[in-house]
Amino acid sequence: MEFNVKSGHPEKQRTACVVVGVYEPRRLSEVAKQIDEVSGGHLSSILRRGDLEGKSGQTLLLHNVPGTLADRVLLVGCGRERELGDTQYRKVIAHAIRTLHETGSMETVCYLTELNVRGRDTAWRIRHAIETAQATLYSFDQLKSKKDITRRPLRKIVFSVGSRRELALAEQASREAQKIADGVKLAKDLGNMPGNLCTPSYLADQAKTLCNLHEKMSCKVLIETHLEKQGFNALLAVAKGSEQPPRLIILEYRGGKKNDLPIVLVGKGVTFDSGGISIKPSKDMDEMKFDMCGAAAVLGTLSAVADLQLPVNLIGIIPAVENLPSGKATKPGDIVTSLSGQTIEILNTDAEGRLILCDALTYAERYKPDVVIDIATLTGACVIALGKPAHGLFSNHNPLTNDLLNAGRISCDRAWELPLWDDYQEQLDSRFADIANIGGREAGAITAACFLSRFTKKYRWAHLDIAGTAWLTGKEKGATGRPVPLLTQYLIERSREDDPNLMTTIPLPPITQTEDEDEA
Incomplete structure (x- = not known):
């Protein structure tokens, strides 16, 4: 999927589809009003007929809207304007992307990123529009003999910003989001x-494989003999019942x-x-x-x-x-000595995650x-x-x-x-x-921590x-991929504490390997 950001009037976009929002009840967003004006009230007349109420989840695809250069205009229900928050915004974006993907619009210019989301700026709206678009179009079909192929899939999305002054921040947000x-x-x-x-x-x-893609990354893998030698007994206890090392x-x-x-x-x-x-x-x-x-x-x-x-x-x-x-598996009641030297009584072998983590x-x-x-x-x-x-x-x-x-x-x-x-x-x-590896029925998440x-x-x-x-x-x-967004955001914020320019790179000496290992 190709993503871009730009600033421009909706009626001047030569594209397969322009996407604009409609609030409930039957209220055009600011960008939709621009299209309505150049089209001689075409959109407002459709709303008056009751074709779209503006509720979240509603969409209406229009062809050959007068005064526009786009093949189509997609109206997307956004709910009530004052209630448009984070979750609702992402749902609106998802509805739009899904409709575009299913109706043959291979490219689009989307103006939903100009909606007023409570407490959020342009960069935030761009970032979450891109992340939501990618999530909406995700599928896992690598292991299917017959793939589900969309005949004319959505391939290019341009998200709009309200003014050229915002383009630099929007482009940085786009890069982070992708x-x-x-x-x-x-x-x-x-x-x-x-x-x-x-x-x-x-x-x-x-x-x-990931390591080989990046010069600044190295990888080492400790195999079973290394783990035994160094005393990873809690981890090894979990693996004993499997033939997978x-x-x-x-x-x-x-x-x-x-x-x-x-x-x-x-x-x-x-x-x-x-x-x-x-x-x-x-x-x-x-x-x-x-x-x-x-x-x-x-x-x-x-x-x-x-x-x-x-x-x-x-x-x-x-x-x-x-x-x-x-x-060969570990049994309830077995006791192992962890890498830290602390001994652990394994009362439940299904509380295994904490054993490998410790x-x-x-x-x-x-x-x-x-x-x-x-x-x-x-x-x-x-x-x-x-x-x-x-x-x-x-x-x-x-x-x-x-x-x-x-x-x-x-x-x-x-x-x-x-x-x-x-x-x-x-x-x-x-x-x-x-220590025991479980703490009873009460407060199970807390005792694990x-x-x-x-x-x-x-x-x-x-x-x-x-x-x-x-x-x-x-x-x-299916897997959600969480908490990759949280962790990456945390690391972005940590980076900005010392260096506001995230593109800065600092040459470093090579990493030395100091122990027995299988090195990438």
Whole structure:
């Protein structure tokens, strides 16, 4: 898909379709009024006849509108003007893009980006129009023998800005949006891949492929023998029941200054989660291929950051395993010694994500990070608490919490803070080890975060529980690519703290490899 931004009068656009908004009840937007004026009241007469009320979700495609150069004019219902907020705006854009794609308009000039969205500027409207357009047109058909082919698909979208003075900011927003959308697509594609293809080794190969696309990125992969040698026993315990060997994938992007402390992202990569010996019910178990969406989000975010050439140092750590039952599998009651030296009583083998994450979080210490953020489809309890709209957010550092919450609000990829109080820690007490891997039925998302917090005491840390947000169910089943927008926005904001020009690049010395590894 090709995206551009421009400024110009709607009636002068030579294109397959011009898109304008209509508010409820039957009120033309400012741009629609311009077309109505040059057409001799053509649009207002249609509204008076009741062809379009202006409700959100309504569309009306007009041909050969007098006084215009476009083949078509698409009227899109926007609801009541005073109620047009973030969510409603994205829905309006989605309705328009879907209609254009299905009605043969291969190119369009869209004026919906000139609508007045409460509290949002032109750059925000451009960015979210592009991200929404990409999301609306996304499909995963790589594994279908017969593709669903649209005869005349939408190929080019030009989004309008109200004045030429806004073009520079709009173009920057367009660039950011396209790279974020590419990162989201990568995360979706990985998440939607079935578990028989997307194995830990496959994830490692995808990380190497990503690394080869960017000069400032390096990749190393620790294989099973390296993990055993170094003491990743909690991670290895999860992988014991599977014939798929585990991997620890480390990606390093060096876009900042040599001495800048890195930001570390840790993504849960359980490529299929049966629950192990504590096996899950069979209903909807196919969706457990999505249990590696934290890993997919890390790869998608690294892709966006590298494409944008952000001046930050960023590390991605992905513990990748498959969790299956077998005669070799870890059993409830087993005790393992984690990489940190803390012993863990495994009371439930379906609480496996925290086991691979705790070793990865300990491994992150060697980078002396500025902050560490882990991303994991960790608990069903978080889905019960927050549903699908919001990620659960836990942190031991208030400024980091505020930064992530703000990034979520800007990106419309929102999180909600949940408590990480010491009151919950005692639920993890074990009579036989330092810590149990579950804390009982109550406050399951919180006790899971409390478990991880015991391995993050040496740095500033946040945990995003994305169990409710990483994929959709029902007829829209599929990975969402979240929280790539939130994480990328957070990193963009961090970049602007030191360097407002995101295009600035800083030459750095090559990264040295210091341990046994499979190097890209």
